[in-house]
Amino acid sequence: MIEIRNAAVSYRDPSGARVEVAQDLNLTLARGEMVYLIGPTGSGKSSLLKLLYMDVQPEYGVVRVGPYQSDTTKPHDVPFLRRMLGVVFQDFQLLPDRSAYDNVAFALHATGHRGAEVRQRTMDALSQVGISHRAQAKPSEMSGGEQQRACVARAIVNDPMLLLADEPTGNLDPRVADEIQKLLIKLNRQGMALLMATHDYRLVRSFPARTLALVKGRLVEVDPESL
Structure with missing residues (x-):
């Protein structure tokens, strides 16, 4: 379902110089699989x-x-790709002036859904x-914890x-983190593939799954038990 093959990611610093974040990346993720992506802050997890x-x-x-595929997908096709994905962020990114319902419904309106279907979904x-x-x-x-659950619902x-x-x-x-992790695992067991970037090794040990570490790019x- 997902493949990264011999890829590198970089960014430009304020001077315009290219800074390489990660290189020679190879990853496959099967439908319905759960994978952790670990590494310290700044190691390139978000970039991946x-x-x-x-x-x-x-x-x-x-x-x-x-x-x-990255080398053939046109910019106008990227929104269609993103409809296949749900993304949950650390800092919630909820619209502050809207209710939990409106924050979730916004994702449906953005993809063209209207009327009773929006309320039901x-x-x-x-729920x-x-x-x-x-x-x-x-x-x-x-x-x-409620805000993050709303983010998961939106995703x-x-x-x-x-x-x-x-x-x-x-x-x-930690207690609320465990609740959110159990929710994500439940969604995965219902058939949704999950790729989770984290530096919380306690969580990885408590809820083990295939684990990939970003080490020097x-x-x-x-082995999650070795963390």
Whole structure:
């Protein structure tokens, strides 16, 4: 379902010089699989995820997500690729002036859905993550765990084949982090592939799965029990 082949990712610093983040990246992810992506802050985890939703292009090599490939996908096709993906961020990125319901429904409106279908699918997603009773609450009225559940609901409301989670528990205390992790694992067991970037090794040990580490800009498979 996903393949990164001999790829590199870099960025330009303020002087215009190219700074290489990671190189010779190789990754395959099967439909319904769960994989952790670990490494310290700044190791390139977020950059690798950006390759998958084509927010950045590889310096060289190829990235393929379903039928979309980095060297052949046109810019106007990228929104269609992203409809196949759900993304959960560490800092929530909820619209502060809208309720949990409106934040989730916004993802449906953005992809052309209207009317009764929006209400049904939005409430189904909120129910799936356990906060349907908080549908009318705004982010400022919600706990950190509730806000992240709303983010997960927004990410899954379009029924993606892959969920990308970028440090989704980074701003949560351990008890709430475990609750969110159990929610993500439940979604994975229902058939949604999950690629989760994290530097929380406690979480990886507690809920083990295939684990890849970014080490000096390269991907290396590691035993989660060794962390």
